[in-house]
Amino acid sequence: MMDAETITAAIANNVRAQRAHRGLTLDALAARSSVSRGMLVQIEQGRTNPSVSTLTRIASALGVTVARLVEVSDVPVVRIVKAAEVVSFPQGEGAARLLIGADAPMILELWDWRLAPGDHHDGDAHPAGTREMLTVLAGELTLTAYGKSHRLRVDDAVLFTADRPHRYANEGDEELRFVMVVAEPKEAPDQ
Incomplete structure (x- = not known):
């Protein structure tokens, strides 16, 4: 790292x-x-x-x-991010790891999240047209979006529009791990 x-x-x-x-x-x-x-x-x-x-x-x-x-270096045609190069952001006792990302032709990010029991992360609203997809690898995720909470277990997946504040929470007794993709358009869609 x-x-x-x-x-x-x-x-x-x-x-x-x-x-x-x-x-x-x-x-x-x-x-x-x-x-x-x-x-x-x-x-x-x-x-x-x-x-x-x-x-x-x-x-x-x-x-x-x-x-x-x-990003520490320029992006080649094929980009491999070694485990030691992954950027990690502390989240309580866990971490959000940005595995890789791109900004052409659309903005994409691949994240690996770990949240300890009782931890949560409040996500800000993204620009209009942004979608998030995630799947739970371990534990149980409580996703709150658009004022409603959804419980996801191991191997469950979700896709949602992330243009409003949202929350990822671990309300369980074991570590939560999920992988998430954020897909954001380069320009806001026409209203």
Whole structure:
């Protein structure tokens, strides 16, 4: 697994480069992402390791994947991410691991989540047209979306529109593990 310092430096460089590429000021990115200017300064200077939620908001505002923001090297035609290169974000006693992602022709991310009993993660609303698919590998997941809770067990799968806040929770007695794909259109669909 890559060390935190390398990942923090990659995030700093990638956020700064993506913002500059789009001609955005820090204030403009702050307004688009709902992340404070001060936090953006800390991220771009490599002084903080942002949460998954913060990175998701920044990535969405920039029109790229979280994977693009944590990427350490250029993407070749065939990209293999070795286990040691996977980026991990602590989630209580568990972790959310971003296995791989792409941003062309659409934004895709593949995640491996582990949540300890009693832990949860509140996902922010993604842009319109975003879908999430996941399957439970171990334990039991309580997914709350659109104001309704759904219980998924091992080998159950779900597809849902993720344009509103949602929650992944482990209300069971054993570790929860699930794999998730986030598919976000490059541009918002016509309303």
